[in-house]
Amino acid sequence: MTDAEWVVVRPLLPVPGWMQGQGGQPEAYCHQAMLDAIGYLVDNGIKWRAMPADFPPWDRVYAFSAAGAIAA
Structure with a gap:
């Protein structure tokens, strides 16, 4: 993404909730990297676990997408 x-x-x-004073911890990965x-x-039609190491860990990316941070 440019x-x-x-x-x-x-x-x-x-x-994120922590930025609105609702508590919680800051995210460990940039939203741009997640997207x-x-x-x-x-x-590329790959499986989650085949995510290259250049990106955040696949389970964190999956959790980001599953949490509704993006609309499917």
Whole structure:
């Protein structure tokens, strides 16, 4: 995802609870990296566990997508 695309997409994602004073811990991975990983998964048709090491761990990317951070 280019920086120009990120500028458009970022406001569409929900604000994490910890940033709104609702508690919790900050995320360990950048949302842009998570979306890039999901895009790679969809584009290449790979399995979650086959996610390249260049991206965050597959289970964190899966949890990010399953939590409703993005609309399927």
